[in-house]
Amino acid sequence: MTHAITVEESRQLDAKTINEIGIPSLVLMERAGLKIYENMLDNNNLDLDNILILAGTGNNGGDALVVARLLYTHGYKVHTLTVGNPAHASDDHVTQAKICDYYQIPKVFLDEKFDKYTTIVDGLFGSGLSRNVGGDFATAIDKANAAKAAIHAIDIPSGLNGDTGEVMGTAIKATSTSTIAYPKVGMLKDAAKPYTGKLYVDDIGIYRGNQFEGE
Ligand SMILES: NC(=O)C1=CN([C@@H]2O[C@H](COP(=O)(O)OP(=O)(O)OC[C@H]3O[C@@H](n4cnc5c(N)ncnc54)[C@H](O)[C@@H]3O)[C@@H](O)[C@H]2O)[C@H](O)CC1
């Protein structure tokens, strides 16, 4: 049985890894992005001909921008669509957005037609989802679900409650999901299956607990 954790445990393990052990959050974000990129190349259910990256303004979005840059620098056709108030963006998100700007990765906006894309990457929310989804975020999720493209979700399909597996207003129906460190308990519930799709569990060096780290 896969070891699964709650969203709060996930955030605590992230915080311990960064603040106590001392692995910089950007290092974790780069590792996450590289693993997600590798998962996408491994997944034969994803047609990587024309990719749309949906990025929120937090670190889930930051992961997505790392994926955008890795795909772009390996010759894939990529566009990014950032949803949310840039003034609220996390520091690591801002760093990754600047790197995407260095490569001049083309940006689109919410009025974009999603049907021309073959794969959509969901980096809107991860462990930071704290309330029902509405506004532009709900629009982006509903447009992604309505499009013919397959969706690859980062950490937790956006809009899915990582603890209960319930939909918080609306949620991404992913073909596959790269979850960070451990599955979140809600993702393993039967009701969550249509939203998580094929699950990849990515070890990025997050603290694994003293029973595993020989403390
Ligand atoms: N450094 C680390 O801890 C690592 C995290 N990883 C990835 O980061 C996300 C968690 O990122 P965080 O910035 O904490 O939150 P999110 O990106 O999930 O959410 C962004 C932001 O959105 C706001 N919000 C919450 N609910 C709603 C809503 N319903 N509508 C609108 N806005 C909402 C809230 O302010 C959040 O802060 C984690 O999932 C990983 O993907 C790295 O992978 C590893 C290191």
Ligand SMILES: [K+]
């Ligand atoms: K997500």
